[in-house]
Amino acid sequence: MQSIEGTPDAAEGARYEPGSEADFERLYRDMYRRIFGTLIVLLRDRATAEDCAQETFERAYRSWAGWRPDAPVEAWLHRIAVNVAISNGRRQRLRQAGELIRRLGRPDPGPDPSKLAERSDLIDALRKLPTRQAAALVLRHFHGYSNREIAAALGVPEQTVASRLAAARKQLQVVLGR
Amino acid sequence: MSDLERELEEELHRVLDPIAALPIPPRRSVQNRSAARALFGGAGAALSLKLLTGVAAAAAAVTVAGAATTGSLNPSDWGQQVSQRVGECKAQLADGHHGIGDCVSSFAKQHGAVVASDARHHGNGNGNSNANGNAGGNSNGNANGHAKDKTHPTPRTQSGAAPTSDPEPVDPVGAHQPVNISPRP
Numbered sequence: 001m002q003s004i005e006g007t008p009d010a011a012e013g014a015r016y017e018p019g020s021e022a023d024f025e026r027l028y029r030d031m032y033r034r035i036f037g038t039l040i041v042l043l044r045d046r047a048t049a050e051d052c053a054q055e056t057f058e059r060a061y062r063s064w065a066g067w068r069p070d071a072p073v074e075a076w077l078h079r080i081a082v083n084v085a086i087s088n089g090r091r092q093r094l095r096q097a098g099e100l101i102r103r104l105g106r107p108d109p110g111p112d113p114s115k116l117a118e119r120s121d122l123i124d125a126l127r128k129l130p131t132r133q134a135a136a137l138v139l140r141h142f143h144g145y146s147n148r149e150i151a152a153a154l155g156v157p158e159q160t161v162a163s164r165l166a167a168a169r170k171q172l173q174v175v176l177g178r
Numbered sequence: 179m180s181d182l183e184r185e186l187e188e189e190l191h192r193v194l195d196p197i198a199a200l201p202i203p204p205r206r207s208v209q210n211r212s213a214a215r216a217l218f219g220g221a222g223a224a225l226s227l228k229l230l231t232g233v234a235a236a237a238a239a240v241t242v243a244g245a246a247t248t249g250s251l252n253p254s255d256w257g258q259q260v261s262q263r264v265g266e267c268k269a270q271l272a273d274g275h276h277g278i279g280d281c282v283s284s285f286a287k288q289h290g291a292v293v294a295s296d297a298r299h300h301g302n303g304n305g306n307s308n309a310n311g312n313a314g315g316n317s318n319g320n321a322n323g324h325a326k327d328k329t330h331p332t333p334r335t336q337s338g339a340a341p342t343s344d345p346e347p348v349d350p351v352g353a354h355q356p357v358n359i360s361p362r363p
Contacts, residue, residue, distance in 0.1 A: 028205050033198040040197060041190070054206040061208055122189040141183060142190040169182060178182070 016073055019065035028057055031074060034143060035081045041123060041138045042085040042131055052088050056081040075153035082135045082154060089131055125175040133168035136161060 016023040035056055040049040059080050060067075067076065126134050132154060139145040139153055147165075151158045179187075260282070267281035 025205070029202060032202045033200075037194045037198050040194065046197070050203065054203075057205060058208050120189055120193050122186060123193055126186075137186065138190065141187045142194060169180075172186070173182060 016069075018067040018069075024061060024064050027060075027073060027077075031077055032057070034074065035077055037142060038078060038135065038138050039081055039085055041126055041142070042082070042134055043088060043127075048088065052081070052084045056084050059084065072149065072152060075149055078135075078139065078153040079155050082131065085135070086131050121176070122172075125172055128175050129168055129171050133164055133171065136164045137168050137172070140165060 016027055032053060036049055036053045039052045039056075040046060043049045043052060056077060060077055067073075126137060129137070135154065136150055139150045140147075145153065147158045147161045150161045150165075154161065156164075263282055264278060267278035270281065271278060
């Protein structure tokens with residue numbers, strides 16, 4: 001058994017044994033909402049966020065036996081989730097390019113409102129930031145992570161997190177027109 | 179904490195807290211998706227694409243090889259000609275003799291010669307090299323590769339691809355001299 005320190009699950013005394021099927025199921029139940037919450041901000045709609053959350057846990061499951069708690073388990077999952085979101089963004093851009101070519105000369109129907117997540121100008125502005133910047137803001141202001149924890153989640157030095165957060169806030173103000 | 183940070187925090191909680199309260203869906207099974215991914219994603223997709231490309235290339239090679247033999251892209255033309263020729267060769271086979279390979283081969287050879295002559299007649303002196311260059315390596319490679327059986331010393335066709343690369347397409351089938359068939363000794 002490994003103890004995870006410095007994370008909310010550690011505070012609750014959660015322990016996970018790498019490779020344990022039962023522990024992974026517990027990890028899924030404990031972490032799904034947090035991962036889904038992060039992804040729904042980073043991505044355009046709820047269905048995509050759900051799909052990416054599942055993909056995050058699939059990827060985690062494949063590495064579960066070899067997982068070593070060098071970083072908090074939540075940070076590890078968030079790193080996978082951010083990578084999944086970035087990959088999804090690339091696929092989305094490719095799809096959009098294909099759709100653009102297909103509908104050349106036709107009017108743009110715009111996004112399907114039923115597929116969009118909760119409407120919010122601020123969240124919309126957040127989605128216009130680079131994924132890693134937006135992720136840093138969500139981890140800080142929604143999950144309440146420290147810079148060190150965000151660094152572990154994103155796999156970058158703490159100083160990079162600080163400069164990324166500053167750049168993200170500045171960019172957010174520009175997008176919001178303030 | 180700045181106003182923007184405070185606003186961001188409140189907004190994130192306003193939007194995400196109700197979503198986070200939703201029931202957790204069952205975890206997606208890894209095995210269910212692995213088969214589909216193996217076929218349609220990553221290296222599997224590349225493999226499938228290669229397989230399809232191979233099938234398409236093989237089909238194209240068969241078509242071109244047939245066209246090279248008969249001078250027509252219509253498979254029914256060359257299929258009909260070859261069937262007819264095989265029937266004739268069988269009918270002419272002397273008692274006690276087996277095999278119609280030479281007979282059919284001589285037909286293809288003569289056809290190739292006529293086609294090459296045709297190409298030269300149209301000012302394409304190097305009909306063969308032109309055919310190899312334009313008619314596609316696949317067709318020649320496949321046709322010759324199939325014919326290069328070491329156990330059969332009979333000379334094979336000159337790939338016969340010349341007519342398809344002729345800049346002024348002429349149906350060489352119609353221009354054939356009657357084939358002179360000599361029975362097998």
